[in-house]
Amino acid sequence: MNILAFESSCDETAAAVVQDGRRVLSDAILSQADMHAVYGGVVPEIASRKHVEAIAALADKALADAGLTRSGIGAVAVTYGPGLIGALLVAVNFAKSAAYALGKPLIPVHHLRGHIAANYLAFPELEPPFLALCISGGNSMIVDVAGYTDMTILGATRDDAAGECFDKIARVLGLPYPGGKPMDDLAQGGDPAKYPLPRAKVAGNDLDMSFSGLKTAAVNLVHNASQKGEALDRSSLAASVAAAISDELVPRAMEAARRTGRNILAAAGGVAANSVIRADLERACRENGLTLYLPPLSLCGDNGAMIGSQAYYEYLAGNLGDAALNAYANLEI
Ligand code: KG4
Numbered sequence: 180m181n182i183l184a185f186e187s188s189c190d191e192t193a194a195a196v197v198q199d200g201r202r203v204l205s206d207a208i209l210s211q212a213d214m215h216a217v218y219g220g221v222v223p224e225i226a227s228r229k230h231v232e233a234i235a236a237l238a239d240k241a242l243a244d245a246g247l248t249r250s251g252i253g254a255v256a257v258t259y260g261p262g263l264i265g266a267l268l269v270a271v272n273f274a275k276s277a278a279y280a281l282g283k284p285l286i287p288v289h290h291l292r293g294h295i296a297a298n299y300l301a302f303p304e305l306e307p308p309f310l311a312l313c314i315s316g317g318n319s320m321i322v323d324v325a326g327y328t329d330m331t332i333l334g335a336t337r338d339d340a341a342g343e344c345f346d347k348i349a350r351v352l353g354l355p356y357p358g359g360k361p362m363d364d365l366a367q368g369g370d371p372a373k374y375p376l377p378r379a380k381v382a383g384n385d386l387d388m389s390f391s392g393l394k395t396a397a398v399n400l401v402h403n404a405s406q407k408g409e410a411l412d413r414s415s416l417a418a419s420v421a422a423a424i425s426d427e428l429v430p431r432a433m434e435a436a437r438r439t440g441r442n443i444l445a446a447a448g449g450v451a452a453n454s455v456i457r458a459d460l461e462r463a464c465r466e467n468g469l470t471l472y473l474p475p476l477s478l479c480g481d482n483g484a485m486i487g488s489q490a491y492y493e494y495l496a497g498n499l500g501d502a503a504l505n506a507y508a509n510l511e512i
Contacts, residue, residue: 180198180199180253180254180491180494181196181197181198181204181245181247181251181252181253182196182197182198182200182252182253182254182255182256182286182487182490182491182494183195183196183238183241183242183252183254183255183256183277183487184196184197184255184256184257184288184483184484184486184487184490185234185238185255185256185257185258185270185273185274185483185486186257186258186270186290186293186481186482186483186485186486187230187234187258187262187266187267187269187270188258188260188261188262188263188266188267188270188290188481189221189226189262189263189266189316189317189481190210190211190212190214190215190221190226190229190266191208191209191210191211191480191481191482192208192209192211192229192230192233192234192237192269192270193206193207193208193209193237193481193482193483193484193486194207194234194237194238194240194241194483195207195241195482195483195484195486195487196241196242196244196245196247196252196487197300197484197487197488197490197491199491200296200299200487200488200489200490200491200492201299201300201303201488201491203300203484203487204244204245204246204247205240205241205242205243205244205245206241206244206482206483206484207237207240207241207244207483208237208481208482208483209233209237211225211226211229212356212357214229215356216355216356218356219350219356220346220350220356221263223263223264223265223266224265226263226265226266227263227265227266227268227269230266230269230270231269234269234270234273235273237483238273238277241483249281252281252283253283253284254278254283254284254285254286254490254494255274255277255278255281255283255284255285255286256274256285256286256287256288256486256487256489256490256493256494257270257271257273257274257275257285257286257287257288257486257504258270258271258288258289258290258293258486259271259287259288259289259500259504259505259506259507259510260289260290260506260507260508260509260510261289261290261291261317261318261507261508261509261510262290262317262506262508263508264506264507264508267506267507267508268506271504271505271506275500275502275504279502284494284499285499285500285501285504286490286493286494286498286499286500287493287498287499287500287504288486288489288490288493289489289510289512290481290486290510291313291315291318291320291322291447291448291512292328292330292489292493292512293485293486293488293489294313294315294447294448294485295311295313295322295324295330295445295447295489296485296486296488296489296492297447297474297478297479297482297484297485297488298311298445298446298447298472298474298478299488299489300474300478300484300485300488301472301474301475301478302445302472302474305443305445305472307324307325307326307327307329308323308324308325308326308441308443309324309441309443309444309445309472310322310323310324310333310432310435310436310439310441310443310444310445311324311330311444311445311446311447312428312432312444312445312446312447312451312460313447313448314340314341314342314428314446314447314448314449314450314451314456315340315341315342315447315448315449315450316340316342316343316346316357316359316448316449316450317340317342317343318335318336318340318448319335319336319340319341319342319388319390319428319450320332320333320334320335320336320512321333321334321335321386321431321432321435322512323435323439323441324445327489327492327495327496328492328493328496328498330512332512333386333435333438333439334384334385334386334387334388334431334435335387335388336387336388336389336390337381337387337388337389338389338390338391339389339390339391339394340390340450341388341390341424341427341428341450342357342359342448342449342450343390343394344390344391344393344394344420344424345357345358345359345362345420345424345450345453346358346359347394347398348362348394348397348398348401348420349361349362351397351398351401351402352365352401352413352416352417357449359449359450359452359453360452362417362420362421363417363421363452363453363454363455365413365414365417366414366417366418366420366421366454366455367414367454368414368418369412369413369414369415369416369417369418369419370412370415370418370419371415371418371419371421371422371455372419372422373412373415373416373418373419374397374400374412374415374416374419375419376393376396376397376400376419376420376422376423377392377393377396377423378393378423378426378427379392379393379427385431385434386431386434386435388427388428388431389427390424390427393420393423393424393427397416397419397420400416401416418455421453421454421455421456422455424450424453424455424456425453425455425456425459428456429456429459429460429463430463432444432460432463433463433464433467433469436467436469437467441469442468442469442470443469443470443471443472444460444464444469444470444471444472445471445472445474446460446471446472446473446474446479447474447479448479449479449480449481450479451473451474451479452476452479452480457473460473461473
């Protein structure tokens with residue numbers, strides 16, 4: 180079945196056609212990052228307006244790139260949360276109208292379930308059960324994927340997401356938004372041990388994470404250096420930040436695997452593009468006998484294809500929406 184899928188939860192408008200959950204027929208994305216860069220972060224109202232402008236043309240492009248007409252579509256899928264509420268509502272309303280007009284089922288998809296499903300597109304052999312490390316601009320969590328639509332959060336951030344931590348530290352270093360990739364580039368050749376940054380231990384669930392202390396420590400370090408007129412080794416600071424963020428994530432993912440007995444780990448989300456985290460995950464999985472799936476960089480960030488993939492499994496499970504479907508800024512996985 181060909182699913183036409185939409186995504187507008189943050190600052191990417193995306194439409195894609197995916198066949199039977201695994202084969203990408205088209206994947207049209209329009210990033211608004213340049214528009215938000217001047218403000219140093221996503222401005223929700225601008226995001227919503229730009230989604231409205233782009234979504235119809237992207238739907239046409241997704242169909243044309245797939246070589247299909249409307250009659251070739253079997254269902255319509257959409258991200259309905261979590262994310263920026265005004266932004267989410269654009270694709271939700273567009274998808275509801277499209278499903279109604281085509282007379283096809285409507286499939287609501289959780290954004291993070293979509294990120295996890297990006298792995299199904301890259302790795303045909305991957306099937307649940309496995310563990311997923313979901314690390315994006317808005318979320319950081321370790322998820323037990325017992326089945327395609329059966330997921331449990333084993334640990335999550337108590338405050339900022341890993342991507343937010345990269346982005347905010349990048350901002351005080353004067354790097355462009357979104358700062359994760361520029362931080363990654365800056366870190367190349369830096370000394371990750373030069374600037375000791377805190378590693379958080381949280382009370383209660385020790386698989387939970389925290390990034391706000393690390394973020395504040397790095398921001399204070401930059402401000403103190405500038406107030407004292409001291410030179411900063413920017414490359415080593417970026418490398419130290421990446422090492423600290425990776426230390427929050429990788430050992431907890433290994434501990435989650437040990438506790439659950441799962442022997443497959445899949446990474447997901449924009450921060451999964453980070454070179455230090457990828458290298459650390461590869462090393463740790465090798466040492467712990469886990470099979471690691473790292474999606475290609477093109478599938479780590481927000482895209483419509485991942486929504487089309489997860490939608491297929493939601494459809495098989497009977498998880499359908501209707502004209503009353505709403506969008507949710509916060510949504511349990
Ligand atoms: O998954 P995503 O595209 O959007 C959300 O659903 O949040 O993730 C965006 C996040 C941003 O915080 C961005 O800075 C970060 O992913 N990111 C990276 C890298 N590439 C993107 N963070 C660290 N290293 C990277 N190479």
